[in-house]
Amino acid sequence: MTFTIAIDGPAAAGKGTLSRRIAETYGFHHLDTGLTYRATAKALLDANLPLDDEAVAEKVALELDLMGLDRAVLSRHEIGEAASKVAVMPAVRRALVEAQRKFATKQPGTVLDGRDIGTVVCPAAPVKIYVTASAEVRARRRYDEILANGTAADYDAIFDDVKKRDERDMGRADSPLKPAEDAHLLDTTEMSIEAAFKAAKTIIDAALQKN
Incomplete structure (x- = not known):
């Protein structure tokens, strides 16, 4: 347990x-869940993908690796701005909440x-x-x-x-x-x-x- x-x-x-x-x-184990939204936004920016396409953002969120999120990189202002756009998408929130719940089961x-x-x-x-x-x-x-x-x-x-x-x-x-x-x-x-x-x-x- x-x-x-x-x-x-x-x-x-x-x-x-x-x-x-x-x-x-x-x-x-520690997870700053805010970084998961920032990491999703960064992946979209890095791949030159739109920030307003919920289906694309959901796909990126579903593939996100929660281990080793780089706080220093993800704290950049432009990533925060992009994250605020994807964080309001219900499909992205559902995908990341599921990933966060899975993380929460790690032992001990x-x-x-x-x-x-x-x-x-x-x-x-x-x-x-x-x-x-x-x-x-x-x-x-x-x-x-x-x-x-x-x-x-x-x-x-x-x-x-x-x-x-x-x-x-x-x-x-x-x-x-x-x-x-x-x-x-x-x-x-x-x-x-x-x-x-x-x-x-x-x-x-x-x-x-x-x-």
């Missing part, structure tokens, strides 16, 4: 950093982070954590991260982008961003990654003892 940890939340709330740390600590356990893990992808996961933070703090984190990478950044533009993404993610008809009813809420607005990790570890350890 595999043990699945579902971590959801809005952009730049810290769920990716937290998920990778949890996976490393427990020796579990898995950590999946995204927008709809606890509500859609793995609703039976024994641990569901919803990581959030204020839009201002999330924009500041993204801004600081870009500066740390040696790139220029505009805080106001990033703040607007964070708010737009929240509206798009929370307002979409298919799998909107929202906490599962039985999810543990983790507000990281005034929390260090260390404090957030300790809080998450307490939740996970309690669930592992019951399992």
Whole structure:
């Protein structure tokens, strides 16, 4: 029996950093499900295929290898823009959700982070954590991260982008961003990654003892 940890939340709330740390600590497999949409978009771009043909995008999504997704490459802005177009296609979402569910069965356990893990992808996961933070703090984190990478950044533009993404993610008809009813809420607005990790570890350890 595999043990699945579902971590959801809005952009730049810290769920990716937290998920990778949890996976490393427990020796579990980790999947950033957002990268699966980006990888689908990149495959379409690389093959010069249209971004508005659902049948083509579905075929690419069905053939996607979820192992070894390159975060550095897939984080590029133009790939993110393309991903936002394919992510709204129901056929693409169905294909990738199926692939994500298959990934979640890996032994000894898995950590999946995204927008709809606890509500859609793995609703039976024994641990569901919803990581959030204020839009201002999330924009500041993204801004600081870009500066740390040696790139220029505009805080106001990033703040607007964070708010737009929240509206798009929370307002979409298919799998909107929202906490599962039985999810543990983790507000990281005034929390260090260390404090957030300790809080998450307490939740996970309690669930592992019951399992």
